[in-house]
Amino acid sequence: MKTVAMAAGILLALTPVAPASAASSGTFLPVRYLSTGSIETNAVAVADVTGDGRPDILAGLGPADNTETSALLVFAQRADRTYGAPTRIAGHSTYYDVRLAAGDVDGDGRTDVAMATSKGVDVFYQRGGKLTAPVLVPGPTDDVAIADINADGRRDLVVSAGIGRVRIHHQTTAKTFPASVTLSAPVPDVTVVDQVFVADFNGDGRLDVAQAFGAGAWVRLRQANGSYAAATSYQAPSYLTQAAAVGDVTGDKKADLVLSSSRNQPDAAVNVFAQQAGGLSRTPTVYPAYDCPAGLAIGDLTGDGRADLVAAHASWLATTVFLQQTTRRLGAYTVNPIDGVGNQPDALAIADVTGDGKPDILSVAYTKLAILQQR
Numbered sequence: 207m208k209t210v211a212m213a214a215g216i217l218l219a220l221t222p223v224a225p226a227s228a229a230s231s232g233t234f235l236p237v238r239y240l241s242t243g244s245i246e247t248n249a250v251a252v253a254d255v256t257g258d259g260r261p262d263i264l265a266g267l268g269p270a271d272n273t274e275t276s277a278l279l280v281f282a283q284r285a286d287r288t289y290g291a292p293t294r295i296a297g298h299s300t301y302y303d304v305r306l307a308a309g310d311v312d313g314d315g316r317t318d319v320a321m322a323t324s325k326g327v328d329v330f331y332q333r334g335g336k337l338t339a340p341v342l343v344p345g346p347t348d349d350v351a352i353a354d355i356n357a358d359g360r361r362d363l364v365v366s367a368g369i370g371r372v373r374i375h376h377q378t379t380a381k382t383f384p385a386s387v388t389l390s391a392p393v394p395d396v397t398v399v400d401q402v403f404v405a406d407f408n409g410d411g412r413l414d415v416a417q418a419f420g421a422g423a424w425v426r427l428r429q430a431n432g433s434y435a436a437a438t439s440y441q442a443p444s445y446l447t448q449a450a451a452v453g454d455v456t457g458d459k460k461a462d463l464v465l466s467s468s469r470n471q472p473d474a475a476v477n478v479f480a481q482q483a484g485g486l487s488r489t490p491t492v493y494p495a496y497d498c499p500a501g502l503a504i505g506d507l508t509g510d511g512r513a514d515l516v517a518a519h520a521s522w523l524a525t526t527v528f529l530q531q532t533t534r535r536l537g538a539y540t541v542n543p544i545d546g547v548g549n550q551p552d553a554l555a556i557a558d559v560t561g562d563g564k565p566d567i568l569s570v571a572y573t574k575l576a577i578l579q580q581r
Contacts (some may be wrong), residue, residue, distance in 0.1 A: 230508040230564045234578040237544050240289060241574050242279055246303075247269045248550050250568050250575055252453060252557035253317045254405075257335045261559055262567065263289060265575055266304040266321055266552070267337060276304050276323050279336060280576075287561035295330060298342045305552045309352035312381055313362050313482035317471050320363060322350040327375075327383075343383045344581055349552070353464065354403040355413045356432065357512030362386075366402040369393050369419050372426075389415055391424040391437035401551050403452045405461035408485040410457030416463065416509035418551075423463060424473055424490045425486065439486065442477040443492060444466050446471030448520075452514050453504030457479045457534035462514060465490070466499040474499060476517060478536070493536050496526045500549045505556030507565050507580065518569050524570055525578065542578055547572045 242265050249266035256262055262280040276297035281289040297304070302324040312316040316332040321340070327350050328340035356362065360377040367373040369500035370393040375383035403416040410454035412428040417453040422441035426434040444467030451464045467475040474497050477490035485504035501518035508514065517539070519526065521547035524543055547553065555568040564580040 221467055222508040231581050232467075232508045233581045234516065234527075234538070234542050234567065235581055238577045239545075239571065239574040240281055240577065242267065242292070244270055244277075245573055247486065247548065247570050247573060247575070248303040249306040249321075249401065249552035250555045250570050251306040251308050251319070251552075252321070252559060252568065253331075254290060255280060255308070255317055255319060255332055255337050256432060257316060258283075258514050260285075260287075260561075261557055264306055264308065265292070265320060265570075266306045267460070269300050270507050271387050275300055275419045276318060276321070276328070278306075278328070278337070278340075279476050283561075284557070292477060293336070294341060295337060297321055297328045297340055298325045299328075300325075303550060305550075307350045308348050309361060311352060311363075311377075314388045317503065320350045320352055322347040322365060327365060327489075329363075330381075334481070345373060345385060346461060347426055348400050349372075350402045351402050353413055353429070355404055357412075360577050364402055364404050364415060364515060366400045366417055366443055370404055370417070372415055372417050372423075378520075384569045389426050389437075391417065391426065391439070393419050393424070394412055399448060399551050401450050403450070403463075405452050405462070407461055407481060409460060409483070411479065412570075414517075416450075416452065418463075418465060420447055422447060423450055423465060424530065425463075427485070439463055440465070440486060440488065440490075442475070442490065444469050445486045446474065448498070448549070449502045449518075451502035451504050451515070455494055455504060455515055455530055457530060462486070464502055464504070466495070466517065467492075468496045468498050468500055471495075476502070476515065489547060491535070493539075496539055496541055497522045499526075499549050500547070501553035501569075503554035503567075504555050507556065507567075509564075514555055516567055518547045518553050520547050523547060525554070525567060525576075527567075542567070544569055544571055544578070546574070547576075548572060556570070
């Protein structure tokens, strides 16, 4: 998951997206693909994990038919801005999907990767221009975020440990990750998927924890004494929430929560719970969406300083783009065809992977990664 945080009043991303050029339009060329060779391509992320200053593309692979382990694919960007065959690094999991987060885990100034798996979090440290074999932080894990949540100068691992449970692994001075804190919240019995987010949801300068699940999301605010307040629940008008994202989609430099309503039109929607004084609004702003939004990502596509929203649509062969307007609202969506889109919540990334100064959209597309290059 992309972890967001508030620092000095500015919304920051641990995996930052380069600003778009002034000529960015928010429209895209026909899709291109990178083959992963696996039907279990679950997640995509972009980060410089080779230390050369160029963005590399990461794909998380779940175990195929329980016959192999999970893996991380690294498509290293070459000097001519193209991508060759990937490097495959085996993980520890032998079943279930994986999720990805990128950030400087050990504080050495280099970007590392955390992969959530059924066995725990695989941490791939960057050493000597490449990622190492993973170190396992054990414990069942559905999703992972990287953040210094207790403000001690060390990045921690915040993991979704099942519906209604988030486990926080505070990093020690020895760079280990014991299970330090477990947060829970009441949730409905029937859910589809869960995601974890770390952000300042009430503007007090402290990082809070959110978990999205199949019927909504809950947030627990971190208190001044280090404890967490009781959970506050947020529910989309439709009970089927396939994905969530956190970012400033209202133009006030505060973290908002976005939940999908994964229905067919006219009930398909994205729901923005805007941050207000003291926390998120309990009533969302609802934007009509293309059918069955299944993955969400937030980033400034056009270079106007406003964060835009991208949605992936499983089984509908498309991604859609909602550009943020000067009114601080999202505009009507535009559709971009893709040959097959994954239904995973971690199936999207926004980054300039073509070297033209304009952020592109990457999407999981079953056995491929789709690249939509901005015009």
